[in-house]
Amino acid sequence: MNDAPIEEAPTNDTSTNDAPTSRLARRSFLARLPLFALPLFALPLGIPLQSLPSRGGGAVPPSARTREEQERARRDAQDLARLARNYERRSGGRIGIAIRGLSPGRMTSWRGHERFLMCSTFKVSLVACILARCEQGADDLTLRLPFTDEDIGTLWAPVIRENRETGSLSLAALCAGAITVSDNVCANLLLRHLCGPRKLTQFWREEGDRVSRLDACEPALNHPAADPLANTTSPCAMTGTLDHLLYGSALNTDSKRLLRGWMTHCRTGTSRLRSGFPPGWTCGDKTGSNGKDIAADIAFARPVDNGTHRVVISTYTAGGAASPALLDATFREIGALATRRIA
Secondary structure: OOOOOOOOOOOOOOHHHOOOOOOOOOOOHHHHOOOOOOOOOOOOOOOOEEEEEOOOOOOOOHHHOOHHHHHHHHHHHHHHHHHHHHHHHHHOOEEEEEEEOOOOOEEEEEOOOOOEEOHHHHHHHHHHHHHHHHHHOOOOOOOEEEOOHHHHOOOOOHHHHHOOOOOEEEHHHHHHHHHHOOOHHHHHHHHHHOOOHHHHHHHHHHOOOOOOOOOOOOOHHHOOOOOOOOOEEOHHHHHHHHHHHHHOOOOOHHHHHHHHHHHHOOOOOOOOHHHHOOOOOEEEEEEEEOOOOOEEEEEEEEOOOOOOOOEEEEEEEEOOOOOHHHHHHHHHHHHHHHHOOOO
């Protein structure tokens, strides 16, 4: 691509756990918009396990934490380690997990600062970037973007193909399609509208994420590039970013409602993290996969009757040869583990 490279922070930088302050002035015009697009759809030993302070809260001094909280955090970390080790032993690959909300005030993770290809999980941030532009007045969700058969090619594009005769779709429809059914052409059209992947990386930097970066469009972003950092994130970085986008100051109330709504209506993650969440919880997710050796899911969940509690999770796999049954079981167990303290 022709975009100039964006300087990266070191991968072990923990600044993604600090509360970012959006540089964008937000407008509340979305209050007038209906949800018309929703229907469119043993831990030392060098093991990469961490329990890190949450974004914004800072580390809680040991003297201020109860023994019970400390013991729970230790057990949570051990259980996550057992789960991850089991997957890696059976698959021969890596798994990265970061959970906010499992242990109070902490980010519990396994390989939390290692890099993984994002695959389609970037689409949530892409849509958030569009919503932020709408808040600024730089875009409008009713704006229609044209597309041609050349844009479609052989890509996964159920929403675009269904609307082939119209030759254009609104930003709202493209956002819904990118998240709810992971339509790749919807995502590519949004990236083109932003003038390329580099603009999404810029959005991440503005919102405090100094790790995630996008360098290509679909489908190239799903495969390793010459630059090992290209199209990657870390579980801790993505969990922090997702929490910030869904519940923090990155977007206004109406934009966050739309974003969570589209994730709630996602149809591709029924056998992943949300399969382990307690019945009746409000939850949403966005999956990713390269159809070969990478599977991913980022998700949020909260009990309907307790809006102050929530969990936000990012899980990425890479390499090895995991069977579909092993993948499904692992994602389900992660979802169940992440929500057990609240449930």
